[in-house]
Amino acid sequence: MERIVRISERGRITIPKSLRDRFGLDHEAEVDIIPTEQGLLLQKRTSAQHPVERVYGILDGVVVDGVDVDDYIEDIRGQ
Numbered sequence: 001m002e003r004i005v006r007i008s009e010r011g012r013i014t015i016p017k018s019l020r021d022r023f024g025l026d027h028e029a030e031v032d033i034i035p036t037e038q039g040l041l042l043q044k045r046t047s048a049q050h051p052v053e054r055v056y057g058i059l060d061g062v063v064v065d066g067v068d069v070d071d072y073i074e075d076i077r078g079q
Contacts, residue, residue: 015042 005013015025023044030045059069
């Protein structure tokens with residue numbers, strides 16, 4: 001099901017209502033535009049994050065009892 005849309009002077013496109021409904025794209029939806037070998041991929045962002053992504057980097061620069069957390073982790077790993 002190929003749909004042709006035009007790009008406005010300001011770079012905007014209108015996604016047909018049938019596709020917005022089908023893929024749950026309401027007026028506040030966020031999408032990623034990803035360049036691929038075949039062209040551009042429009043992908044809906046999901047609010048769900050992988051648990052690791054939610055905490056990644058949370059301890060960067062944290063100092064506990066005068067010890068940098070990164071230094072502590074390296075010490076207990078024997079590096």
